[in-house]
Amino acid sequence: xxxxxDAGSGREVVISLRGVRTLFGERVIHDGVDLDxxxxxxxALVGGSGxxxxxLLREMIMLHTPDGGSIRLFGTELVGIDEPNADALRCRLxxxxxxxxxxxxxxxxxxxxxxxxxxxxxxxxxxDSLASIKIAQxxxxxxxxxxxxxxxxxxxTKRAALARAMVLEPEILFLDEPxxxxxxTSAGLFDQLILKLKDLLGLTVLMVTHDLDSLWDxxxxxAVLGDGRIQGIDSMRALSNSTQPHIRxxxxxxxxxxxxxxxx
Amino acid sequence: MPDHIDSPAELHLLDETLHxxxxxxxxxxxxxxxALRKLVLPAGTTLSVDGAGIAxxxxxxxxxxxxxxxxxxxxxGTLEWQLLDASWQRLLEFVESVAGKTQAPLAERKPPSWLDxxxxxxxxxxxxxxxxxxxxxxxxxxxxxxxxVRWTELLDDMFETGFKAxxxxxxxxxxxxxxxxxxxxxxxxxxxxxxxxxxxxxxxxLRELAPLLTAILVCGRTGSAYTAKIGTMQVRxxxxxxxxxxxxxxxxxxxxxxxxLLIVLPLLTVYSDVMSIFGGMFxxxxxxxxxxxxxxxxxxxxxxxxxxxxxxxxxxxxxxxxAVVGCYQGFRxxxxxxxxxxxxxxxVVQSIFLVIIVDAMFSIxxxxxxx
Ligand SMILES: Nc1ncnc2c1ncn2[C@@H]1O[C@H](COP(=O)(O)OP(=O)(O)O)[C@@H](O)[C@H]1O
Ligand SMILES: [Mg+2]
Numbered sequence: 001x002x003x004x005x006d007a008g009s010g011r012e013v014v015i016s017l018r019g020v021r022t023l024f025g026e027r028v029i030h031d032g033v034d035l036d037x038x039x040x041x042x043x044a045l046v047g048g049s050g051x052x053x054x055x056l057l058r059e060m061i062m063l064h065t066p067d068g069g070s071i072r073l074f075g076t077e078l079v080g081i082d083e084p085n086a087d088a089l090r091c092r093l094x095x096x097x098x099x100x101x102x103x104x105x106x107x108x109x110x111x112x113x114x115x116x117x118x119x120x121x122x123x124x125x126x127x128d129s130l131a132s133i134k135i136a137q138x139x140x141x142x143x144x145x146x147x148x149x150x151x152x153x154x155x156x157t158k159r160a161a162l163a164r165a166m167v168l169e170p171e172i173l174f175l176d177e178p179x180x181x182x183x184x185t186s187a188g189l190f191d192q193l194i195l196k197l198k199d200l201l202g203l204t205v206l207m208v209t210h211d212l213d214s215l216w217d218x219x220x221x222x223a224v225l226g227d228g229r230i231q232g233i234d235s236m237r238a239l240s241n242s243t244q245p246h247i248r249x250x251x252x253x254x255x256x257x258x259x260x261x262x263x264x
Numbered sequence: 265m266p267d268h269i270d271s272p273a274e275l276h277l278l279d280e281t282l283h284x285x286x287x288x289x290x291x292x293x294x295x296x297x298x299a300l301r302k303l304v305l306p307a308g309t310t311l312s313v314d315g316a317g318i319a320x321x322x323x324x325x326x327x328x329x330x331x332x333x334x335x336x337x338x339x340x341g342t343l344e345w346q347l348l349d350a351s352w353q354r355l356l357e358f359v360e361s362v363a364g365k366t367q368a369p370l371a372e373r374k375p376p377s378w379l380d381x382x383x384x385x386x387x388x389x390x391x392x393x394x395x396x397x398x399x400x401x402x403x404x405x406x407x408x409x410x411x412x413v414r415w416t417e418l419l420d421d422m423f424e425t426g427f428k429a430x431x432x433x434x435x436x437x438x439x440x441x442x443x444x445x446x447x448x449x450x451x452x453x454x455x456x457x458x459x460x461x462x463x464x465x466x467x468x469x470l471r472e473l474a475p476l477l478t479a480i481l482v483c484g485r486t487g488s489a490y491t492a493k494i495g496t497m498q499v500r501x502x503x504x505x506x507x508x509x510x511x512x513x514x515x516x517x518x519x520x521x522x523x524x525l526l527i528v529l530p531l532l533t534v535y536s537d538v539m540s541i542f543g544g545m546f547x548x549x550x551x552x553x554x555x556x557x558x559x560x561x562x563x564x565x566x567x568x569x570x571x572x573x574x575x576x577x578x579x580x581x582x583x584x585x586x587a588v589v590g591c592y593q594g595f596r597x598x599x600x601x602x603x604x605x606x607x608x609x610x611x612v613v614q615s616i617f618l619v620i621i622v623d624a625m626f627s628i629x630x631x632x633x634x635x
Binding site for chain 1: 289291294297322323324327331355358598600
């Protein structure tokens with residue numbers, strides 16, 4: 001369980017992937033992925049559609065077992081981990097799924113309160129108060145607390161799901177395309193929220209995103225997944241000047257160039 | 265928050281200082297409840313919080329400190345932070361800024377009143393009738409243009425609902441034949457009327473029980489599947505997508521299922537007839553010593569073509585009920601996985617209910633017709 005400081009930078013590595021291989025039948029999705037995520041940083045994972053970003057994320061949160069290689073969370077190896085240890089780790093992670101994955105039978109308030117009810121001994125009144133604070137933190141109006149997921153808009157669903165992911169105050173937050181499907185204002189606010197939470201709570205964030213604004217504004221480092229491996233990992237500024245073909249391909253579109261001109 | 269800090273949060277009031285220690289994080293706050301309950305705040309004084317002993321804090325802990333301040337203020341005093349880490353101070357400010365935006369949870373939604381529910385049943389009935397109308401129109405359209413039948417879907421569905429149901433329908437029909445013959449055998453033996461076992465099994469199974477048993481099995485097996493399938497599509501907006509593409513959902517989703525059941529259920533009924541006769545024959549030979557040949561020749565005398573047909577004509581009617589109810593409930597699903605479950609239950613209950621009612625109506629009809 002001892003976190004291992006990275007030799008080079010002296011920063012603590014909280015997620016470490018070495019030679020991760022994933023196969024779906026005959027198809028090779030990951031072919032030796034190496035990746036280190038440091039405590040307190042926002043790391044964005046990008047790559048073309050179907051390049052295996054969501055799958056890699058699922059492997060890091062123990063929903064899918066890789067076919068080879070090693071994944072360590074806080075220094076604990078996930079391959080072959082036993083259930084009690086896995087559960088202890090899960091309480092330290094928050095996950096925002098691509099579609100929100102709110103439980104449709106529960107209101108937003110009950111959804112957000114559910115992890116507290118399951119994992120702490122707090123009383124109901126306290127759970128409801130803490131849940132409403134998280135709901136407000138995620139930028140939802142108080143009236144949303146009583147709504148069912150089927151009554152929420154896309155942006156509200158994402159926020160409610162973020163509130164639920166954050167309610168146990170996780171150390172690492174995993175986000176799968178958090179701003180996809182949001183209007184630019186909501187997406188911008190969402191980015192600000194992530195930055196704020198990172199600052200205040202020392203959160204480590206791993207996000208899969210296609211949102212160029214998020215990449216420039218929120219991510220400390222960006223990792224490009226292509227051809228089953230990490231093709232490059234660096235700050236957005238450095239990556240956008242890279243000559244590596246896979247990276248150029250990803251950041252060469254007219255939209256990417258437009259954003260780059262605005263940001264530089 | 266690093267994981268080595270996991271001592272529970274603690275709180276002591278000493279003079280006019282609240283000494284806080286331990287980790288004020290969401291997992292370690294439960295122990296504070298009793299301390300908070302016991303805490304008596306002196307009225308009208310200025311208290312200070314000594315946060316030097318706090319090892320870790322998150323927004324839950326920050327919220328609790330803010331609640332403490334609220335309580336002090338309610339008692340007419342004030343509360344000041346002292347020796348509080350700067351980053352926690354900022355966290356407090358942040359939580360304070362959002363806590364102002366929360367409100368007490370909304371009152372529970374009222375369950376629908378008696379009047380609303382009655383109106384709901386009426387609406388449901390109208391919706392159901394108009395769905396039947398829509399289906400009949402679509403069916404007529406297809407009959408006029410047989411080229412529009414979706415053969416792939418139809419054959420897939422026949423395989424799924426017909427062929428795959430053979431084992432369970434066969435087994436249960438055989439057992440039903442066994443049970444009926446066993447019950448009858450005890451009585452018939454008393455009168456020495458052993459051979460009439462063939463009449464008993466033939467009449468009760470072919471006329472009444474085989475069609476009913478098959479229909480009820482198909483309700484549970486297929487009607488529920490129809491509801492769940494269409495309901496899930498409804499949740500994922502697939503039904504809306506069909507509509508916007510100009511493909512009537514009834515054509516694509518209901519007709520193949522309806523046609524397939526109209527074909528499959530009569531076939532399954534005949535199969536059930538045969539299997540239950542086997543069950544009866546097996547029991548007759550073991551319990552009453554009636555050989556297979558004697559049984560079959562008696563059956564030929566006892567059972568007329570009409571008896572067989574009376575059982576069989578019900579099957580397409582049952583098929584229509586199961587398909588229409590199953591699909592209708594599927595389309596009524598809205599929004600959530602929960603709703604899929606609810607409507608699947610409703611679909612099975614309603615179709616079994618309707619099948620039995622209609623079966624009773626058939627009995628009345630046949631007795632009026634004198635067959
Ligand atoms: N459960 C699965 N079974 C088979 N193939 C899958 C499964 N999940 C994902 N894939 C395949 O793995 C590849 C990567 O998927 P994914 O990780 O979802 O990509 P993305 O980078 O767009 O998030 C895709 O080609 C997808 O078809
Ligand atoms: Mg994905």
